[in-house]
Amino acid sequence: MTNPTLQLPNGETISYLLERRQRRTIGLKITADGLVVHAPKRIFEYQLNQVLQQKAHWILSKLKAREANYIEPIQWLNDExxxxxxxxxxxxxxxxxxxxxxxxxxxxxxxxxxxxxxxxxxxxxxxxxxxxxxxxxxxxxxxxxxxxxxxxxxxxxxxxxxxxxxxxxxxxxxxxxxxxxxxxxxxxxxxxxxxxxxxxxxxxxxxxxxxxxxxxxxxxxxxxxxxxxxxxxxxx
Ligand SMILES: [Zn+2]
CATH class of the missing domain: 3.30.2010.10 (Metalloproteases ("zincins"), catalytic domain)
Known part of the structure; x- marks a missing residue:
């Protein structure tokens, strides 16, 4: 199974992890793996997309912040x-x-x-x-x-x-x-x-x-x- 992707207004495409849950609202969080979306079990894809588009600015800024704080683990190899x-x-x-x-x-x-x-x-x-x-x-x-x-x-x-x-x-x-x-x-x-x-x-x-x-x-x-x-x- 491939992760769903989201086309942002700035042309960037990001893939995210979609988890269907017993819930009424859509929840977004940024983890070490990137964007994770918790969505109600019975939501249509176009509705989900609409919400994600509205939150595009938030998603992008959070992803950028995570990138900036990310410290690459050491590879114990030549040239490190x-x-x-x-x-x-x-x-x-x-x-x-x-x-x-x-x-x-x-x-x-x-x-x-x-x-x-x-x-x-x-x-x-x-x-x-x-x-x-x-x-x-x-x-x-x-x-x-x-x-x-x-x-x-x-x-x-x-x-x-x-x-x-x-x-x-x-x-x-x-x-x-x-x-x-x-x-x-x-x-x-x-x-x-x-x-x-x-x-x-x-x-x-x-x-x-x-x-x-x-x-x-x-x-x-x-x-x-x-x-x-x-x-x-x-x-x-
Ligand atoms: Zn001291």
């Missing part, structure tokens, strides 16, 4: 683009008799293995590379900003959290999400300053933000940027 410190890095996978760990040269992340199309292996290697770099990179930044704040450099562990970029516990241990390594340096610096500030203020009071601001004056814009960037960073 990744983010590293806010810049573009391209995967370059070559066939080699022995498997090698990832190496960054200029803007290429080089990987060599027997089967260049082994996406599971490529994914594992890339993530291992990010974690290793993240630990080195974050440790260095933590040291620099701890010195600025006149506090001893706290112990650091990497986290894999889905919702948090960083945390600091009552024992003064800092955890940072390795995925942050994809973000531009000033964003990483902000998260580090934020967690370090918790060594002085274990809350989000005005006093806490004053501490953050003392070592990261642009924290407000950085926080906003990080929020907008989050879906992109979770691609990895």
């Amino acid at each position: 683009h990744l983010l590293y410190l806010g810049t573009d890095v391209q995967l370059q996978i070559t066939q080699h008799s022995t498997s090698k760990t990832a190496v960054l040269t200029q803007n290429k992340l080089l990987i060599a293995q027997q089967d260049p199309n082994n996406q599971t292996l490529t994914c594992r290697k890339v993530i291992a590379w990010y974690k290793k770099q993240a630990l080195a990179d974050f440790s260095r930044r933590l040291e620099i900003f701890a010195a600025k704040l006149h506090v001893p450099t706290p112990p650091l562990t990497l986290s894999n959290a889905k919702s948090r970029w960083g945390s600091c516990n009552s024992r003064g241990e800092v955890r940072l999400n390795w995925r942050l390594l994809q973000a531009p340096p000033h964003i990483i610096n902000y998260v580090i300053c934020h967690e370090l500030a918790h060594l002085k203020e274990m809350n989000h009071s005005a006093k806490f933000w004053a501490v953050v601001s003392s070592i990261c004056p642009d924290y407000k814009s950085a926080e906003k940027e990080l929020k907008n960037l989050s879906p992109q960073l979770h691609r990895l």
Whole structure:
């Protein structure tokens, strides 16, 4: 069975999913699969079409918005683009008799293995590379900003959290999400300053933000940027 299509006034044709339901009105929603139409069981096609034509503007704008927010999942194959410190890095996978760990040269992340199309292996290697770099990179930044704040450099562990970029516990241990390594340096610096500030203020009071601001004056814009960037960073 093929999906029904709708010819829009602007000439565009879109296909949609039609679900007949026990209902009186026509319901429209935009899902990951596109337009889904819930229609009463006994509605004529021309009536359905009429309603869809009336809603054409809404449908189009919703579909466009979905497209704009859509983040392509990573294909662990040659030429895929990744983010590293806010810049573009391209995967370059070559066939080699022995498997090698990832190496960054200029803007290429080089990987060599027997089967260049082994996406599971490529994914594992890339993530291992990010974690290793993240630990080195974050440790260095933590040291620099701890010195600025006149506090001893706290112990650091990497986290894999889905919702948090960083945390600091009552024992003064800092955890940072390795995925942050994809973000531009000033964003990483902000998260580090934020967690370090918790060594002085274990809350989000005005006093806490004053501490953050003392070592990261642009924290407000950085926080906003990080929020907008989050879906992109979770691609990895
Ligand atoms: Zn906090």
